[in-house]
Amino acid sequence: MQELKEASSQDQLKRNRWEEITLQKSLGRQPERTSKFQTVSLANIARLYDPTDVADVSFDRDISFPGEFPYTRGIHATGYRGKLWTMRQFAGFGTPEETNARFKYLLKEGQTGLSVAYDLPALMGYDADSSLSEGEVGKCGVAVSSLADMEALFEGIPLDQVTVSQTINAPASVFLAMYLVVAEKQNADWKKISGTLQNDILKEYIAQKEWIYPIRSAMKLVIDTFEFCTNHVPRYNPISVSGYHIREAGATALQELAFTLRDGIEYVDWGMRAGLDLERFVPRISFFFNAHNDFFEEIAKYRAARRIWARVMRDQFGAVNERVMQMRFHTQTAGVSLTVQQPLNNIVRVAIQALAGVLGGTQSLHTDAYDEALALPTDRAALIALRTQQIIAEETGVANTADPLGGSYFVEALTTEMEQGALDYFDRIDAMGGMVEAVEKGFPQREVQDSAYQYQKALERGEQTIVGVNKYAMADELQEVPILVIDENVRNHQVERLERTRAQRDNSAVERTLDAVRKAAQRGDNTMPATIDAVREYATLGEICSALRDVYGIYEEPAI
Amino acid sequence: MDNSTRKIRVLVAKPGLDGHDRGAKVIARALRDAGMEVIYTGLRQTPEMIAAAALQEDVDAVGVSILSGAHNTLCPRIVSLLREQGMTDTLVVLGGIVPQEDIAKLKEQGVAEIFLPGTSTQEIATFIRENVKPRE
Numbered sequence: 001m002q003e004l005k006e007a008s009s010q011d012q013l014k015r016n017r018w019e020e021i022t023l024q025k026s027l028g029r030q031p032e033r034t035s036k037f038q039t040v041s042l043a044n045i046a047r048l049y050d051p052t053d054v055a056d057v058s059f060d061r062d063i064s065f066p067g068e069f070p071y072t073r074g075i076h077a078t079g080y081r082g083k084l085w086t087m088r089q090f091a092g093f094g095t096p097e098e099t100n101a102r103f104k105y106l107l108k109e110g111q112t113g114l115s116v117a118y119d120l121p122a123l124m125g126y127d128a129d130s131s132l133s134e135g136e137v138g139k140c141g142v143a144v145s146s147l148a149d150m151e152a153l154f155e156g157i158p159l160d161q162v163t164v165s166q167t168i169n170a171p172a173s174v175f176l177a178m179y180l181v182v183a184e185k186q187n188a189d190w191k192k193i194s195g196t197l198q199n200d201i202l203k204e205y206i207a208q209k210e211w212i213y214p215i216r217s218a219m220k221l222v223i224d225t226f227e228f229c230t231n232h233v234p235r236y237n238p239i240s241v242s243g244y245h246i247r248e249a250g251a252t253a254l255q256e257l258a259f260t261l262r263d264g265i266e267y268v269d270w271g272m273r274a275g276l277d278l279e280r281f282v283p284r285i286s287f288f289f290n291a292h293n294d295f296f297e298e299i300a301k302y303r304a305a306r307r308i309w310a311r312v313m314r315d316q317f318g319a320v321n322e323r324v325m326q327m328r329f330h331t332q333t334a335g336v337s338l339t340v341q342q343p344l345n346n347i348v349r350v351a352i353q354a355l356a357g358v359l360g361g362t363q364s365l366h367t368d369a370y371d372e373a374l375a376l377p378t379d380r381a382a383l384i385a386l387r388t389q390q391i392i393a394e395e396t397g398v399a400n401t402a403d404p405l406g407g408s409y410f411v412e413a414l415t416t417e418m419e420q421g422a423l424d425y426f427d428r429i430d431a432m433g434g435m436v437e438a439v440e441k442g443f444p445q446r447e448v449q450d451s452a453y454q455y456q457k458a459l460e461r462g463e464q465t466i467v468g469v470n471k472y473a474m475a476d477e478l479q480e481v482p483i484l485v486i487d488e489n490v491r492n493h494q495v496e497r498l499e500r501t502r503a504q505r506d507n508s509a510v511e512r513t514l515d516a517v518r519k520a521a522q523r524g525d526n527t528m529p530a531t532i533d534a535v536r537e538y539a540t541l542g543e544i545c546s547a548l549r550d551v552y553g554i555y556e557e558p559a560i
Numbered sequence: 561m562d563n564s565t566r567k568i569r570v571l572v573a574k575p576g577l578d579g580h581d582r583g584a585k586v587i588a589r590a591l592r593d594a595g596m597e598v599i600y601t602g603l604r605q606t607p608e609m610i611a612a613a614a615l616q617e618d619v620d621a622v623g624v625s626i627l628s629g630a631h632n633t634l635c636p637r638i639v640s641l642l643r644e645q646g647m648t649d650t651l652v653v654l655g656g657i658v659p660q661e662d663i664a665k666l667k668e669q670g671v672a673e674i675f676l677p678g679t680s681t682q683e684i685a686t687f688i689r690e691n692v693k694p695r696e
Binding site for chain 1: 580606
């Protein structure tokens with residue numbers, strides 16, 4: 001200890017000498033470009049990081065080896081030398097048939113996992129023929145209203161060989177049920193299939209705002225899926241706790257980190273209270289982060305996330321199994337950072353953001369297409385996005401060694417700063433009684449909104465730069481890229497299939513199974529078995545969600 | 561009330577099923593900071609609800625935020641409902657992700673201006689200030 005202190009004061013003396021002599025001389029010749037250097041999160045970055053900035057960081061305690069607690073350097077001992085990250089491009093538009101064709105195209109081009117984007121009616125639990133769905137069917141994702149659509153979506157895609165991630169939240173339990181019934185019809189064993197359900201309802205109230213039921217009932221549905229998957233679909237990840245949308249809504253990197261991890265803790269708390277076994281359900285909780293513009297801030301965020309999760313699981317929940325402590329996460333590049341102006345510049349942004357995700361040790365990655373600020377991606381744009389990952393993986397050499405940035409004064413200092421900032425947020429949220437209570441009070445929502453506004457103001461003052469927008473803008477810019485247009489006939493196509501489905505099914509069986517869903521919800525039983533039964537009878541998404549609405553009611557957002 | 565003292569009243573509206581309200585909320589706050597009275601409808605308002613709110617709040621302008629691609633369905637309906645209830649001078653502006661091809665048609669249908677991603681909040685405030693009809 002004494003030696004450490006001496007070494008650290010030696011370092012301080014050396015630093016002081018550098019500042020007095022070399023730095024002063026340099027500043028005398030060339031002053032700095034600006035008085036404040038900030039990240040895209042408006043966090044201040046110091047001129048230099050050196051041993052004095054990591055004096056309190058211990059290699060054994062805080063950094064350690066890859067594959068070892070606290071997993072700062074990654075959960076795999078060999079980094080990406082064993083297996084590259086999964087290249088999982090989020091896709092979905094128009095009819096299930098159109099999206100099925102896109103899936104097959106991406107798989108043929110070397111993509112290694114699928115990720116489904118559903119349209120807004122699906123996200124809100126409405127069928128394509130609901131009046132509320134007008135103008136929205138197949139627009140922001142693929143239109144799915146019943147098992148018949150889901151069968152078309154996965155036609156020719158063996159679910160026991162391809163892992164599928166589904167971005168669906170408020171009605172997630174219904175989509176899990178549809179997925180399982182499709183697997184059943186393909187004769188795929190539930191014990192063997194894998195995949196991920198986003199199913200993170202807390203971030204919906206915080207940021208993405210696609211909710212249906214009041215928050216506590218919605219949490220109950222999430223826990224139902226945990227319990228069901230633990231017992232029947234053990235290799236499936238029933239949740240992807242998502243910071244992505246919190247960030248897109250305006251959060252800083254630190255807020256994304258803090259709220260996402262605190263959400264994760266909340267799910268573990270609720271699972272434990274429902275009597276689930278920590279060692280069995282927590283290893284299947286996965287995470288999902290944003291990859292934004294500020295390269296090192298992002299990398300520090302991922303490293304801090306792993307460290308915090310490992311420590312909280314061990315120290316707060318008493319985990320002993322390392323799989324409980326190892327955080328696995330997906331990353332997507334920041335849609336919000338893409339510009340309509342000079343859209344080909346987005347290819348460069350995406351490449352750099354993706355590189356941050358890889359250097360941060362992500363398990364899977366989606367790279368945005370350059371045309372996403374304009375519309376859903378065309379085939380060509382989606383292909384370049386996939387190729388970007390393949391270039392990072394196979395040309396740059398960054399996957400040759402585990403955690404190449406470990407030990408960097410800057411990265412380690414930033415990682416520790418992020419961890420401390422997140423723990424401060426945890427304290428504030430704990431003082432409110434937990435994350436559900438904090439969300440009910442509007443706390444994370446307000447924090448995110450404030451950050452979004454601060455960023456906008458910084459941008460308009462010229463303190464933050466977006467190339468092609470508030471700097472290097474071009475007056476007579478041509479619209480240079482073709483965009484994907486969704487045919488308004490998608491709705492007709494979907495409504496026709498719904499009508500056919502309703503005509504062909506056994507409507508008394510539908511009524512009976514919907515009633516069972518209602519009863520399970522009323523009694524507080526696990527709703528998954530009844531939901532699966534209803535799906536098997538081709539009860540529609542809208543019908544099942546409506547049965548649950550009868551029991552739970554709907555969420556009304558408080559004014560914030 | 562004299563136009564020079566009456567604050568410009570703006571309804572910021574978010575129709576459709578989409579929950580991406582970052583833009584709507586930033587704009588609402590920026591217009592407030594620019595000295596306007598702003599009423600935000602909250603999420604998932606139907607065109608009927610938006611028109612009713614505009615009438616009830618007696619606004620000078622309606623700012624619609626749509627990122628989902630549903631603008632061709634929702635915007636013309638909002639404009640015609642406003643006109644039907646006699647709000648012939650009420651300025652309607654749209655912000656969001658709107659393809660170039662749709663812009664001319666939306667303008668023909670009565671949307672005064674379409675603000676695409678990257679527009680500064682000051683530019684929007686200035687447009688509203690310069691284009692709302694003076695009150696008696």
